[in-house]
Structure formats: C-alpha cells, structure tokens
Amino acid sequence: MKSSTKDTESILTREETRTGLGPETLKRAILNHLFYNQGKFPEIATRNDYYMAMSFAVRDRLLQRWVASVKKYLNADQKIVSYLSAEYLLGPHLANNLINLGIYENMEKASNSLGMNLDWLIAKEQEPGLGNGGLGRLAACYMDSLATLEIPAIGYGIRYQFGIFEQDIKDGWQIEDTDNWLRRGNPWEIAKRELGYDVKLGGYVQHYTDINGKFKANWIPGMIVKGIAYDTPILGYRVNTCNTLRLWKSEAPKSFDFQTFNQGLYSGAVSDKTVCENISKVLYPNDEQREGKILRLQQQYFFVSCSLQDMIAIHLSQGGKIERFYDKFVVQLNDTHPAIGVAEMMRLLVDVYEVEWDLAWDITKKSFAYTNHTLLPEALETWDQDLFQSVLPRHLEIIQEINRRFLDEVTIRTYGDQDLISSLSIISDGPWKKIRMANLACAGSFAINGVAALHSELLKKTVLKDWYQLWPEKFSNKTNGVTPRRWMVLSNPKLSSLISSKIGEGWIKNLDELTGLEQYADDPSFQQEWMVVKHEMKKDLAKRILQRTKIKVDPSSIFDVHVKRIHEYKRQHLNILHVIALYNRIKQNPDAEVVPRTFIFAGKAAPGYHLAKLMIKLITSVADVVNQDPIVKDRIKVVFYPNYNVTNAQRIYPAADVSEQISTAGKEASGTGNMKLSMNGALTIGTLDGANVEIRDCVGAENFFLFGLTEEEVQQKKSEGYNPFDYYMANPELKLAIDQINSGYFSHMNGSVFKDLINSLLYHDQYLVLADFESYVAEQERVAEAYKDKQRWAKMSILNAARMGKFSSDRSIKDYCDDIWKVGPSPVELVDFHQKTQ
Numbered sequence: 001m002k003s004s005t006k007d008t009e010s011i012l013t014r015e016e017t018r019t020g021l022g023p024e025t026l027k028r029a030i031l032n033h034l035f036y037n038q039g040k041f042p043e044i045a046t047r048n049d050y051y052m053a054m055s056f057a058v059r060d061r062l063l064q065r066w067v068a069s070v071k072k073y074l075n076a077d078q079k080i081v082s083y084l085s086a087e088y089l090l091g092p093h094l095a096n097n098l099i100n101l102g103i104y105e106n107m108e109k110a111s112n113s114l115g116m117n118l119d120w121l122i123a124k125e126q127e128p129g130l131g132n133g134g135l136g137r138l139a140a141c142y143m144d145s146l147a148t149l150e151i152p153a154i155g156y157g158i159r160y161q162f163g164i165f166e167q168d169i170k171d172g173w174q175i176e177d178t179d180n181w182l183r184r185g186n187p188w189e190i191a192k193r194e195l196g197y198d199v200k201l202g203g204y205v206q207h208y209t210d211i212n213g214k215f216k217a218n219w220i221p222g223m224i225v226k227g228i229a230y231d232t233p234i235l236g237y238r239v240n241t242c243n244t245l246r247l248w249k250s251e252a253p254k255s256f257d258f259q260t261f262n263q264g265l266y267s268g269a270v271s272d273k274t275v276c277e278n279i280s281k282v283l284y285p286n287d288e289q290r291e292g293k294i295l296r297l298q299q300q301y302f303f304v305s306c307s308l309q310d311m312i313a314i315h316l317s318q319g320g321k322i323e324r325f326y327d328k329f330v331v332q333l334n335d336t337h338p339a340i341g342v343a344e345m346m347r348l349l350v351d352v353y354e355v356e357w358d359l360a361w362d363i364t365k366k367s368f369a370y371t372n373h374t375l376l377p378e379a380l381e382t383w384d385q386d387l388f389q390s391v392l393p394r395h396l397e398i399i400q401e402i403n404r405r406f407l408d409e410v411t412i413r414t415y416g417d418q419d420l421i422s423s424l425s426i427i428s429d430g431p432w433k434k435i436r437m438a439n440l441a442c443a444g445s446f447a448i449n450g451v452a453a454l455h456s457e458l459l460k461k462t463v464l465k466d467w468y469q470l471w472p473e474k475f476s477n478k479t480n481g482v483t484p485r486r487w488m489v490l491s492n493p494k495l496s497s498l499i500s501s502k503i504g505e506g507w508i509k510n511l512d513e514l515t516g517l518e519q520y521a522d523d524p525s526f527q528q529e530w531m532v533v534k535h536e537m538k539k540d541l542a543k544r545i546l547q548r549t550k551i552k553v554d555p556s557s558i559f560d561v562h563v564k565r566i567h568e569y570k571r572q573h574l575n576i577l578h579v580i581a582l583y584n585r586i587k588q589n590p591d592a593e594v595v596p597r598t599f600i601f602a603g604k605a606a607p608g609y610h611l612a613k614l615m616i617k618l619i620t621s622v623a624d625v626v627n628q629d630p631i632v633k634d635r636i637k638v639v640f641y642p643n644y645n646v647t648n649a650q651r652i653y654p655a656a657d658v659s660e661q662i663s664t665a666g667k668e669a670s671g672t673g674n675m676k677l678s679m680n681g682a683l684t685i686g687t688l689d690g691a692n693v694e695i696r697d698c699v700g701a702e703n704f705f706l707f708g709l710t711e712e713e714v715q716q717k718k719s720e721g722y723n724p725f726d727y728y729m730a731n732p733e734l735k736l737a738i739d740q741i742n743s744g745y746f747s748h749m750n751g752s753v754f755k756d757l758i759n760s761l762l763y764h765d766q767y768l769v770l771a772d773f774e775s776y777v778a779e780q781e782r783v784a785e786a787y788k789d790k791q792r793w794a795k796m797s798i799l800n801a802a803r804m805g806k807f808s809s810d811r812s813i814k815d816y817c818d819d820i821w822k823v824g825p826s827p828v829e830l831v832d833f834h835q836k837t838q
C-alpha cells in the first residue's frame with residue numbers, strides 16, 4: 001500500500017528526531033543515550049560516558065544506511081566481495097564516521113553546547129588494534145574504499161579480545177602491555193548472538209560407504225567451538241552504502257558441559273569453555289614471521305570456517321544453488337592466513353553438501369583469489385603435517401587428494417618435470433612433511449596478485465616462479481593504496497582545507513584531482529600557506545613528544561620520520577647509524593654547519609624478535625646521549641615515540657618533512673606509510689623498493705631522494721659473496737659509529753648490550769645495511785641542502801601531495817573490481833523501515 005504524503009511527512013519528522021543530522025538533534029540524541037544507555041545525567045557523567053553516548057548517537061545514524069545496504073545485498077542477483085583477513089587495523093571509528101556522514105561540524109556544535117570538547121571525546125576511543133601493521137591496515141583502508149565506491153562487500157575476520165599489545169619504553173627497552181580494548185565496551189559493534197556456526201577441531205575421521213555405495217567421510221571432532229558474529233557497520237564517504245565487518249568471537253557451544261559437571265569434573269568442563277574462548281582471545285603479534293603454533297592454526301580455521309558457512313547460508317537463503325556459489329561471492333584471501341579456506345570450501349561442498357569432487361573443485365577455483373604480501377621466506381606459512389592433522393584431520397585428507405589430482409595434472413602438463421612437481425606440491429617431500437599454505441592458495445585460486453609493480457614482478461621470478469610458469473594468465477599486480485579520508489581529511493584537516501580552498505572537495509573521492517595543486521606549486525603565497533600548515537602540525541607533534549617522552553624538539557628543525565614495524569629489513573639501524581655519523585661530525589667540528597633535524601622513530605617489535613628489540617634499545621640509547629650532549633646544542637634530536645598505532649600515526653604523518661623508506665631493495669612488498677607520508681607533503685628518502693618505485697615515478701625523480709643498491713645489485717652482490725666487514729673497514733665514519741656502539745659509548749660503557757646486533761651486521765648483514773651506508777649518508781646531505789632552500793622545499797612538498805592520486809585505495813579497489821572480482825557499484829537507496837510500525 002502506498003503511503004500518503006501526510007504519512008511520509010510524519011515518518012520523516014519522526015526519522016529526523018531519531019536520526020537527524022542537525023546540531024540540536026545530535027545534542028538531544030547524546031543526552032538520550034547518556035540517560036538510557038549509560039544511566040547517567042550530565043552532572044555525573046564521565047568523559048567516557050559522553051564518548052559512549054555520542055558514539056551510540058552516531059551509530060544510530062549509520063544503521064539506516066546499514067540495514068538498507070544489507071537488504072539490498074540480500075537480493076539474489078547481487079554479487080558480494082568477501083574479504084577474508086586475519087587482521088583489521090581499523091583505528092578509531094568516531095571521527096571517521098563523523099566525516100563520512102558529513103556531520104563533523106554539527107557534532108562539534110552539539111558537543112560544545114553540552115560543554116564538551118569534541119577532540120577530547122574522540123581521543124577517548126580505544127582503537128581496535130586488530131592487526132600488526134601494513135597488512136591489517138590495508139584491509140581497513142580497503143573496507144573504507146569498498147563502501148565509498150558503493151561496492152557490496154563483507155569483511156570477515158576475528159574479534160580478538162586483545163589486539164596488538166601496547167608498547168611502553170622502560171630504560172630504553174620495549175615493554176609489552178595487554179591491549180584490553182573492550183574493557184569499557186565497544187559502541188560500534190552489534191553482537192548477533194543468534195548468528196553462530198559450529199566449528200569442529202581435532203579428533204579423527206571415519207570412512208564408510210553409504211547405501212548408494214558412495215565413499216563417505218565422517219569427521220568426529222575432538223571439540224566443537226561456536227563462532228558468534230559481531231558486526232561493525234563500515235560507512236562509505238558521503239554515500240548510503242554501509243558495508244559490514246563481521247568478526248567472529250569463539251565460545252563454548254554451551255556455557256559448560258553439564259554431563260562432566262554432574263560427574264564432579266567441574267574444572268574439566270570449565271577448561272573446555274576456556275579452551276574455546278582462547279581461540280579468539282589474542283592477536284599473534286608477529287609481523288612477517290610465521291607462528292607455527294596450534295592455536296594460530298585454530299584461529300585461522302575458526303574464522304574461515306565461520307565465514308564460509310555464513311556465505312553459503314546467505315547464498316542458499318536467497319534460493320541460490322550451491323553449484324553457483326561464485327555468482328554470489330568472490331572470496332579474496334588477504335595473504336595465506338585464510339588459505340585454509342580452499343580446503344574448507346572443499347569439505348563443505350563434498351562432505352556437507354554432497355557435491356561431486358570435480359564439480360566442488362571447479363566451484364572452489366572459481367570462488368577464490370589470493371593476494372601475496374611478502375617475499376620474505378620466514379613469512380611464508382607452512383604447517384608441520386602432524387600438527388596440522390591433529391587440528392584438521394579431515395582437511396589433511398582433502399589436501400592430500402587436492403594435491404594428488406593437481407600433481408597428476410602438472411605431471412601431464414610438464415612431461416613429468418620432477419623439480420617443478422616438487423616445487424608446486426602443496427605438501428613438501430621429505431621425512432618432515434609440511435603443508436605449504438601459499439601453494440594451497442595458488443592451487444585453489446583463479447587470480448593471484450602482488451601489491452606493487454616490483455613486488456608482483458619479483459613474485460613471478462622468485463617465490464611463485466613455478467606457479468607463474470604454470471598459469472601466467474592468473475597473475476597480476478594490484479598496487480596498494482590508502483584512504484584519503486582517514487589519512488588526509490581526518491588526520492590533517494588544516495592541509496585538507498587548504499587544498500579544498502584551491503581545488504574544491506572533489507579530490508576526497510577522486511584523488512587524481514590533487515594534480516590541480518600543481519599550478520600553485522610555484523606560487524609563493526601558496527607555498528607560504530602550505531608551510532604554515534606544516535609548521536602548525538609540527539608544533540602539535542612537538543607538544544605531544546614533550547608530553548610523552550619529555551624530549552623538547554624544535555618545530556623548525558627537519559622532522560625526519562621513520563615509523564613502521566621494527567624489522568631488520570626495514571633497516572631502522574641504517575638510520576641510526578647515520579644519526580651517529582652526524583653526531584660525530586658535530587663532535588669533531590662543533591662549529592660545522594648542520595641543518596637542525598629531529599629524527600623521529602616509532603614502531604613495535606614482535607615480542608620474540610630479539611634483534612628488533614635491540615634496535616629499539618639502540619635508538620633510545622643514542623637518543624639519550626645525543627639529546628643531552630651540550631656540544632650538539634640541540635641541532636640534532638632523536639625521539640622514539642612509544643606505542644605506534646593508528647591514532648599516533650594520524651598525529652605523526654601530518655608533521656613529517658622527511659619520510660624514511662629505506663628497506664633493502666626487494667624486501668618491502670609495497671609499503672603504505674610511504675604513500676600516507678607523501679600525501680601529507682613529506683619528501684621521501686628511499687630505495688627502489690616496493691611502491692617507492694611507483695611513488696618516485698609519479699612525483700618525479702627530482703622530488704624524491706634516491707639511494708642504495710637496486711634489487712638486482714643486491715642479488716649480484718650476494719652472489720659474489722658479500723662481506724660486510726670490508727665496508728666497515730673501508731668507511732671511517734661507519735667504522736667509528738660501529739666501534740662506539742661496541743665499546744658501550746651509548747650504553748654506559750657496557751659494550752655487550754648490542755653485541756648480537758653488531759655481530760649480525762659485521763658478519764652476516766643479510767639486509768646490506770653496511771653496503772648502503774655510504775650512499776644513504778650522501779643522500780641525506782642532499783636532503784639537508786634542499787631543506788635550506790625553503791621555496792624549493794615547499795614546491796617539492798606540494799608536488800609530492802599533488803601527484804599522489806594513484807595511491808588512493810579507491811584506485812586499488814577499482815582495479816580489483818575490474819580485473820579480479822568483476823563486481824561494480826551498486827548504490828543503496830534509503831528505505832523506510834518504520835512504515836509497518838506506524
């Protein structure tokens with residue numbers, strides 16, 4: 001029945017009071033939530049109460065769009081992108097949602113009228129740190145772009161109770177503290193308690209022949225875990241599309257096992273509950289380092305199984321046929337962490353839905369696509385076969401069968417090339433068999449991609465060489481990107497307003513429009529405005545540095561920023577060696593002209609990564625000496641900013657003059673911090689690695705400080721027998737720096753502290769730190785020289801931002817949509833859900 005104009009009007013009025021976007025309505029909504037959700041009145045409400053109330057008020061305004069989006073996606077012929085990722089490094093939601101809804105200013109007014117400062121409330125949010133670094137953050141940027149481009153999508157992952165640890169620095173060492181991000185509640189998630197799936201683990205498999213003579217497998221599990229869905233709405237920028245991030249929490253199927261309880265084995269029954277809950281308890285804090293623990297495999301399988309069961313349930317509930325699963329979903333594997341999905345899909349199809357093996361394999365191969373994120377051998381996931389069998393006995397059988405059939409095909413295609421066969425095998429040969437997850441992902445996917453042009457080329461030449469030879473048509477490159485909403489509009493509002501004042505706001509959704517700034521790059525008054533904003537942001541950061549580290553830094557010095565996970569291949573030690581060299585130059589010639597610089601480091605080290613932790617200690621130790629030396633006269637300062645996370649990254653990027661992207665060529669798959677820094681007007685000093693190559697192509701070689709060996713030269717040098725000691729002996733500055741570290745100059749004369757790090761550099765140096773030192777130091781001199789010419793620097797900075805269009809995650813997502821997913825935009829119209837309740 002059509003509603004009358006009067007009805008519609010009253011619905012709209014009611015809707016306005018419920019979810020209107022004006023300051024008055026927002027204020028009322030906050031007060032309502034303060035009362036009805038938090039049970040408080042303004043006089044006694046805490047800042048957290050206000051944060052919660054405001055967040056609920058914002059969430060209310062997402063729900064109209066979210067439910068309309070979900071409704072649309074339930075439409076049978078709507079294909080959905082399913083992104084499977086063990087990590088989502090989302091960062092705080094509140095400010096992002098205000099921006100995407102377009103109500104930032106109105107909310108500011110609403111909170112002012114309540115006597116609250118919006119920035120304080122935003123700062124109150126505990127960020128969901130459900131990822132380690134680049135890979136998890138990429139997933140978050142992609143969720144933003146998918147929604148903004150109005151692409152139907154679901155992100156699936158794990159609702160870790162404890163995310164990435166919080167880092168503190170004590171006596172210069174990293175200390176880890178638990179990240180209890182949920183302790184004050186999470187207003188952004190909606191628990192779907194009724195939406196759960198059982199996941200089997202362990203046990204054994206029974207085989208039998210059914211009455212029709214069919215061979216069947218029956219997996220008798222050792223335990224069953226329940227996955228409960230927790231949904232977070234992900235709104236696009238100024239669109240109605242609001243996608244879902246569905247994270248699974250593990251629980252015991254019953255609160256406890258009454259049978260065991262009745263027999264008096266209370267602790268056994270409870271431990272069952274504990275064992276189940278442990279699965280989604282904590283994020284493994286390793287970045288690019290495999291963790292061969294049973295719990296990690298359980299985590300991977302747990303979330304992938306829940307997700308695939310959910311997708312199948314959605315598909316079937318709309319009358320879809322299981323054979324046409326791939327018409328409804330395309331499943332993107334974010335690295336190999338969810339690669340077990342290939343075997344799980346086969347199990348669901350063959351064992352549960354009784355699909356014939358060949359057809360099941362065909363469905364599987366049409367559904368999955370795989371993104372590789374690293375070439376580092378230590379990151380390539382493999383599972384010891386015995387361990388694998390103890391967790392997933394049925395999947396081992398399935399993988400053996402996939403492998404047997406697959407290798408038969410390879411044998412025919414390659415005329416029995418044994419080397420090729422053993423390299424492609426999903427299960428390694430030898431006495432200790434391993435399940436190779438990258439091989440499983442490749443075998444079961446219709447598309448395979450790397451994350452930057454160089455990385456995708458290297459994949460084809462190295463780790464996935466044989467796969468490329470087998471199926472060249474499956475390979476492509478999808479250069480990473482980052483969302484300009486979070487990384488410019490939200491974190492650098494002043495620069496964003498300045499940009500918009502010149503070229504309008506179109507760039508926020510179409511980053512290529514930033515090229516409009518090029519015409520102002522030479523304009524002295526624009527340069528001036530640009531550098532004023534940069535200076536403001538540097539002042540803000542300087543204040544925070546003082547608060548957090550007690551180190552006073554000068555905002556007019558060069559802010560030289562090296563922020564990312566701490567890893568040998570990322571070479572924070574190369575940077576600190578340069579700092580020591582500069583320091584020694586000043587000590588040797590106190591009147592030497594030195595362009596003042598503040599070296600800012602931030603990043604977490606995996607708790608078990610000894611050398612990375614030593615790198616942090618080295619940075620903080622050098623800082624202690626340099627920052628206090630009267631001869632330096634504050635010309636150089638070194639800061640280690642603790643607890644690098646999304647919130648802190650948002651504060652650091654806008655203040656950066658120099659972006660350190662100095663990994664050994666061929667080791668950083670892409671990098672995404674490099675993009676965020678450049679967008680915010682920082683100039684890169686970098687190697688030809690990952691996306692640096694493409695960034696340099698875009699911004700122009702003259703606006704990029706290049707140094708170091710190329711990937712080919714690195715390989716060449718290694719094959720010639722690289723001897724780091726020769727470099728140490730040949731370069732007096734380098735020798736002095738290393739000798740000082742060794743002698744305890746930076747560690748209260750205790751030289752043994754850094755012994756392992758120094759030995760690794762002098763006698764192995766697999767990342768060629770010493771080989772690149774000289775060229776790095778020389779390029780750093782050019783950086784300092786360039787900074788002296790304020791106009792030249794401003795121009796380079798403007799041109800960097802202006803030419804970053806390619807690195808929007810919107811462009812990346814469009815590429816995935818066009819080439820791999822074959823899914824286009826599907827705009828959502830708002831629906832009136834309250835008509836029936838009239």
Ligand code: CJB
Pocket residue numbers: 132133134135136138287288289335373374379451480668669670671672690
């Ligand atoms: N990456 O953060 C991780 N963790 C891994 O386990 C493997 C790779 C990073 O992924 C980013 C997103 O693709 C890349 O930009 C980065 O180079 C890579 O190290």
